[in-house]
Structures are given as C-alpha cells and as structure tokens.
Amino acid sequence: MDKTYCVRNLDCAHCAGKIEEAINKLDGVESAVLIFASGKLKLKGEVSISQLNKIANKIEAGVEIVHEETESEEKSSLKGEIAVLVSGIVVFVIALLGGKLIDSVIIKIVLFDAAYLILGHKILISTIKNIASGNIFDENFLMTIATLGAFVLGEYSEAVGVVLFFKIGEIFEEYAVNKSRKAITAAAGLRVDEVDLLKDGDFLRCSSDEIIAGSIIRVKAGERIAADGVIEEGETRLDTSAVNGEPVPVSAKAGDSVMSGWINLSGVIIVRATAAASESTVSKITDAVENAVASKPKIDRFITRFAKVYTPVVIAIAVLTAVIPSLVTGEWDKWIYTALTFLVISCPCALVLSVPLAYFSGIGAASKLGILFKGGTSLEALGKVKAVVFDKTGTVTTGTFDVTEVYSYGELMESEILSVCASAEQASSHPAAVSIVRYCEEQGIPYSEAENIRELSGRGIAAEYNGKSILCGNRLLMKENDIRLTDEEITTTGTIVYVAVNGVLVGAIIVSDTIKEKSASAIGQLKNMGLYTAMLTGDKTENARIVADETGIEYVKGELLPDEKLAEIRKIRDKKGSVMFIGDGINDGPVLAGADVGAAMLSGSDLAIEAADAIFINKELDSAVKAKKIADRTLRISWQNIVFALAFKAAVLILGIAGFASMWFAVFADSGVAMLLILNSMRVLRTKKI
Numbered sequence: 091m092d093k094t095y096c097v098r099n100l101d102c103a104h105c106a107g108k109i110e111e112a113i114n115k116l117d118g119v120e121s122a123v124l125i126f127a128s129g130k131l132k133l134k135g136e137v138s139i140s141q142l143n144k145i146a147n148k149i150e151a152g153v154e155i156v157h158e159e160t161e162s163e164e165k166s167s168l169k170g171e172i173a174v175l176v177s178g179i180v181v182f183v184i185a186l187l188g189g190k191l192i193d194s195v196i197i198k199i200v201l202f203d204a205a206y207l208i209l210g211h212k213i214l215i216s217t218i219k220n221i222a223s224g225n226i227f228d229e230n231f232l233m234t235i236a237t238l239g240a241f242v243l244g245e246y247s248e249a250v251g252v253v254l255f256f257k258i259g260e261i262f263e264e265y266a267v268n269k270s271r272k273a274i275t276a277a278a279g280l281r282v283d284e285v286d287l288l289k290d291g292d293f294l295r296c297s298s299d300e301i302i303a304g305s306i307i308r309v310k311a312g313e314r315i316a317a318d319g320v321i322e323e324g325e326t327r328l329d330t331s332a333v334n335g336e337p338v339p340v341s342a343k344a345g346d347s348v349m350s351g352w353i354n355l356s357g358v359i360i361v362r363a364t365a366a367a368s369e370s371t372v373s374k375i376t377d378a379v380e381n382a383v384a385s386k387p388k389i390d391r392f393i394t395r396f397a398k399v400y401t402p403v404v405i406a407i408a409v410l411t412a413v414i415p416s417l418v419t420g421e422w423d424k425w426i427y428t429a430l431t432f433l434v435i436s437c438p439c440a441l442v443l444s445v446p447l448a449y450f451s452g453i454g455a456a457s458k459l460g461i462l463f464k465g466g467t468s469l470e471a472l473g474k475v476k477a478v479v480f481d482k483t484g485t486v487t488t489g490t491f492d493v494t495e496v497y498s499y500g501e502l503m504e505s506e507i508l509s510v511c512a513s514a515e516q517a518s519s520h521p522a523a524v525s526i527v528r529y530c531e532e533q534g535i536p537y538s539e540a541e542n543i544r545e546l547s548g549r550g551i552a553a554e555y556n557g558k559s560i561l562c563g564n565r566l567l568m569k570e571n572d573i574r575l576t577d578e579e580i581t582t583t584g585t586i587v588y589v590a591v592n593g594v595l596v597g598a599i600i601v602s603d604t605i606k607e608k609s610a611s612a613i614g615q616l617k618n619m620g621l622y623t624a625m626l627t628g629d630k631t632e633n634a635r636i637v638a639d640e641t642g643i644e645y646v647k648g649e650l651l652p653d654e655k656l657a658e659i660r661k662i663r664d665k666k667g668s669v670m671f672i673g674d675g676i677n678d679g680p681v682l683a684g685a686d687v688g689a690a691m692l693s694g695s696d697l698a699i700e701a702a703d704a705i706f707i708n709k710e711l712d713s714a715v716k717a718k719k720i721a722d723r724t725l726r727i728s729w730q731n732i733v734f735a736l737a738f739k740a741a742v743l744i745l746g747i748a749g750f751a752s753m754w755f756a757v758f759a760d761s762g763v764a765m766l767l768i769l770n771s772m773r774v775l776r777t778k779k780i
C-alpha cells in the first residue's frame with residue numbers, strides 16, 4: 091500500500107538521502123522515497139511509524155515523521171532555533187565576562203558547560219545515537235570529540251565557539267532551505283481544498299476530491315478554480331499567472347475552457363469539470379514538483395561517496411597526529427590539541443551543505459519562472475546541453491490552427507467534409523484536430539462521434555462513421571493506405587489534413603498556424619549562447635522551412651515519424667553533443683524520453699508530463715532560454731563551491747597539522763566557509779536578471 095507521511099524538521103538534504111537509504115533497508119519496506127523539497131515521505135510496504143521515527147532520529151536528531159492527515163500547521167522551527175542560539179550566546183557571554191571577574195574554576199565550568207549544552211546538545215545526541223547504531227563517522231562525531239577534547243584541555247571558550255558557529259551555520263542552512271522550498275512548493279498552494287459543488291439542485295460546500303468529470307462547480311470572485319473545465323454560465327476575468335506566468339488577466343465567458351489553479355477575478359461562474367481535481371493540471375504540476383528533488387545529480391552522489399571515505403581517513407590522520415609526535419617529544423597536550431583542531435577543520439560541511447543546496451535553489455528559481463525540473467539530474471544534464479531541437483506544431487508555432495481552405499474532390503460538400511473529419515477528430519488532442527472541431531462549432535456545422543477511433547501517431551486518425559471507414563491525416567497516412575491523391579495542386583501554405591472515406595479521397599482541409607510571439611527572439615538568444623538549433627517535425631518540409639527561416643532555426647527536417655525524430659536527435663548528438671528536445675508532448679513521448687533533456691510545453695497530455703525532464707508551464711520559448719541560463723548558473727556555482735571548499739580545506743588542514751591553526755581559527759574557517767558557500771548557492775535563487 092502506498093502511504094505518504096510528513097517529515098518535519100528535516101533541514102539537511104544530505105541527511106534526507108541517508109534517512110531514505112536507511113528506511114529502504116528496513117524489513118517490510120518495498121520502496122521509500124523521501125522528498126526533501128516538500129518534506130514528504132512516500133512509502134510502499136508495512137512498517138510502524140515509531141520505527142520510521144527511530145531510524146530518522148538516529149540520522150538527524152529532532153526529525154519527526156507523522157501521518158499526513160494528523161499534520162497540523164507547520165510551526166516554524168527556525169524561530170525555535172534562533173531562540174536557542176540567542177540564549178546560548180547570552181550564557182556564553184556571561185561565562186566569558188564572569189570568567190574574567192570571578193576566579194572560580196567551578197563557576198566557569200558550570201557556565202561554559204551550560205552554554206555548550208544549550209548550543210550543542212543536538213550534536214551530542216546525534217553522536218550518541220550514531221554510535222549506538224554503528225554509524226559512527228560523520229560531522230557530528232568530529233565535532234563531539236573535538237569539543238570534548240577541548241574541554242579536557244581546559245579550552246572552554248573554544249569548545250563553546252565550535253558549537254556556536256556550527257549552530258549559526260545550521261540556521262543559515264535552514265533559512266536557505268526554507269526559502270528554496272517555498273519557491274518550489276508555491277505550486278502546491280494552487281490546490282483548492284473546498285468547492286461549491288452542485289448536488290441535487292443545490293450548491294453544497296464539499297471537498298474538491300468529490301469532483302469528477304462532468305461535475306458542476308460554482309466559483310465565486312476571488313476563488314481559485316479547483317478543476318479543469320469549461321464555463322457553463324457567467325462572464326468574468328481570470329488571473330492565469332500562477333499557472334502559466336501570463337501577467338495579464340484574460341476575459342472568459344460561457345463556452346471557454348478554464349484551467350485549475352486560475353483565479354476568478356470578477357463575476358460568479360459556473361464551471362463543468364472536464365476532469366477530477368486530482369487529474370487536473372494543477373495536480374499534475376504539483377506531483378511533478380514534489381518529486382522534483384528525489385533524483386540526485388551525479389555531483390551529489392559523488393559527494394556522498396566522498397564523505398564516506400573521507401571521514402575515516404581524517405580520523406585516522408588525527409589519531410596518528412596525536413600519538414606519533416607525542417611519543418617522540420612527550421608533548422601530549424600540544425599534539426592532542428593539534429589533532430583536535432585538525433578534526434574540527436576537517437568537517438566537510440561546507441561541501442556537503444552547499445552543493446545540494448545549489449541544485450535545490452536552481453530548481454526553486456526555475457519554478458518561480460514557471461519551469462519545473464524533475465530533479466537535480468535534469469538540471470545537471472541541461473547545463474551540459476550543446477544543441478536544442480524543437481518540435482514545430484505547438485512549440486515554435488502556437489498550435490492553434492485556423493481552417494483556411496477546404497478542397498472538395500468528390501460529391502461531398504465542404505461542410506460535409508468538415509463534419510466527417512470533425513467526427514473522427516473530436517477525440518484527438520492534436521492541435522490540427524482541435525482546430526477543425528472548433529471551426530465546425532464556430533460555423534454551426536454539426537458533427538457526431540465516430541466509432542473505433544484510432545490515433546496514429548505522426549500521421550492522423552482512422553475511424554468508422556456511419557458504417558464507413560474514415561481516414562484523416564497527412565500524406566503519409568494516405569500513402570500507407572494506398573489512397574490516391576489528386577493531381578490538383580494545393581497552393582495554400584499550411585498543414586494539409588486529407589480526408590478519405592472508404593478508401594477514396596474526398597477532400598482536404600488546410601489548417602495554418604502562426605509562429606509564437608517570442609519564438610524568434612528566444613531562438614536568437616539560444617544561438618548567442620552558442621547552442622545549435624534544429625527543428626524536427628511531422629509536418630511537410632515546405633511548411634517547416636518557412637517557419638525555420640522566419641525564426642532563424644539552423645537545421646530543419648520534415649515528414650518525420652516520432653521514432654525517426656529520435657534517430658535524427660541521435661545524429662545531432664553525435665555531431666554537436668548533448669541535446670535538449672522541446673515539444674508540446676503530442677506524439678513526442680519517445681523523443682522527450684530519448685533526448686538528454688526532454689522539455690514539454692504544458693499541454694493537455696499527461697504522457698508528456700511523465701516523459702519529460704522539465705515542464706514549461708509558460709508556453710513561450712523564452713522558457714528554454716531561462717531554463718538553460720539557470721542550469722548553467724547552477725553548475726557554475728556548484729563547481730565554484732566544490733573547488734573553493736576543497737582548496738580551502740586542504741590549505742587549512744595543512745596549517746592545522748603543522749600546528750599553525752588554533753581551534754578558534756579552525757572554527758572560523760569552517761563555519762565561515764560553510765556560510766560563504768551557502769550564500770553562494772543561494773545566488774542561484776535570484777531570478778531578476780534572467
């Protein structure tokens with residue numbers, strides 16, 4: 091059974107990974123995914139909650155796992171932490187001053203101990219738990235022996251200093267994590283819990299879970315729409331910005347489609363839901379986002395492995411430093427102090443904290459701009475991309491076609507051709523199909539529902555209608571079914587949807603499409619960033635070439651089936667390097683999954699959301715530019731952090747082992763660098779200039 095738990099007080103991404111690993115090893119657990127971004131644990135299997143808590147607490151003290159429904163308003167643990175910090179500092183200052191005034195060792199020890207325990211009890215508890223569970227080597231252990239050693243050596247203020255700065259570092263981290271988490275889960279705020287649902291002729295306040303396709307809901311001014319649907323009654327203006335980033339409100343009236351997550355700004359509207367709330371756009375987005383941080387980038391895994399080897403090595407060096415020179419010189423105090431200093435400096439906290447945070451912030455920054463990454467891996471892969479390949483329809487062009495011409499080749503009149511075609515196409519979400527159906531509605535041309543409808547990816551539709559077989563689609567579809575096309579030339583530019591009845595061509599509908607407003611400028615910017623651009627489409631090459639010329643795309647290839655698109659992408663990858671594919675998701679599943687990075691423009695297709703590595707909620711192509719910029723910056727900043735942290739650590743370690751670094755210096759160096767790098771990672775969150 092699938093269960094979801096809330097995990098509270100989880101502040102370190104590194105620990106989240108460790109907790110997930112430990113829970114996965116428990117008996118009875120089939121699989122567990124701990125999502126750091128939303129603080130949720132998704133679990134398959136039978137295991138008690140107390141067992142989960144025990145495991146989690148061993149790894150990060152204070153973590154609490156609770157059932158989802160019992161979770162109350164999340165209290166800010168940050169405030170609590172700051173209170174602890176302040177009281178610790180107060181006691182510490184009293185101890186420092188008191189130590190100067192009163193010359194009593196006992197009072198000194200009591201005061202310093204108090205400050206130490208206030209600030210460092212979490213570290214001590216974690217260490218004890220770690221030892222009990224046999225997982226000894228981590229930063230808590232390093233801290234504990236270093237500080238207890240300092241106490242033994244009589245360096246009270248140094249001992250307190252270590253835990254004080256560590257606490258400050260932790261608070262910084264928690265702040266940074268909260269900030270990114272807020273950006274990421276802002277999408278979750280789009281969910282609506284309660285709605286006015288029509289039941290037996292009355293609108294009743296109900297849970298939004300009760301909405302099914304066909305339900306009628308009432309949305310008052312100021313309310314968010316709970317499910318995707320169509321307006322039945324009323325006229326209003328809608329704020330769509332939270333879902334697609336469009337700042338200008340749109341007006342809508344009866345017959346217009348609305349999306350979950352939009353806010354009703356003025357009048358009351360009655361909406362007929364086209365999907366359950368849990369299947370609506372907003373839920374798909376939030377699910378994708380919640381899983382966003384579950385996949386870890388390679389860099390992150392490298393660091394986890396690194397920390398596992400590094401810590402025991404450091405401890406071994408420290409022991410040798412304490413023992414060997416002391417045996418030779420007899421100066422035990424000096425060398426033990428040097429060894430302890432070395433231990434404090436050695437904590438790889440800055441690295442472990444700042445690199446995952448950079449990725450986390452990258453995902454957060456992107457989601458503020460309406461770009462959802464499915465995890466650090468996708469961000470990392472995008473950073474390495476050298477070529478961008480576009481789908482045409484719905485991606486570079488708006489995909490809202492207009493019927494511009496209807497040719498009749500037989501006895502059927504134009505309106506009859508449209509009617510037959512719409513009857514077969516009404517089930518398809520392909521932009522060409524949608525436009526033909528819409529055109530019939532606008533023109534009052536009646537159509538009904540064909541039977542045995544099969545969508546043939548990259549070709550069109552096959553169906554049965556009034557006992558006749560119908561084919562609607564491109565030239566390839568006609569060729570495959572041995573349907574003779576006419577010699578009459580079609581002069582209108584646009585996508586041709588041929589219509590055949592019982593194996594005979596009866597007509598052709600030309601639909602044409604316009605280029606999106608920002609396509610040309612976005613493609614120009616991508617080229618300026620040194621990226622190779624290409625367009626692969628199932629449409630005719632002539633149509634594709636016109637679009638490519640107008641937008642500046644370097645390479646075009648038309649008349650491709652989805653798997654041929656994938657083969658083309660492989661060719662481009664061989665020549666240019668890593669490839670990002672951007673599509674609207676209709677007929678693009680294999681390509682989205684097969685490219686190094688697949689990005690789907692949010693459309694009606696669930697498949698695309700599943701197959702893609704990134705989802706562009708905003709349908710303009712500038713999302714691609716922004717996504718690439720964020721990915722580049724995330725990679726750059728995380729490498730800066732890695733190089734700086736390692737170089738600095740190496741330098742200080744050498745100073746430490748040579749006896750040049752005091753414990754104070756060690757503490758400053760470590761927390762200082764950690765904070766600096768955390769701040770550096772947080773730069774990724776800034777999106778003003780993107």
Ligand code: ADP
Pocket residue numbers: 481482483484515518520522523546547548549550551562563564585586587626627628629630651652676677
């Ligand atoms: P693209 O998105 O690049 O146009 P697709 O694979 O989605 O590529 O479609 C390829 C071509 O197949 C379209 O240009 C259109 O001619 C035809 N086609 C696909 N689906 C349909 C459909 N439902 N109705 C009519 N034509 C279709």
Ligand code: MG
Pocket residue numbers: 481482483484673674675676677678
């Ligand atoms: Mg397409």
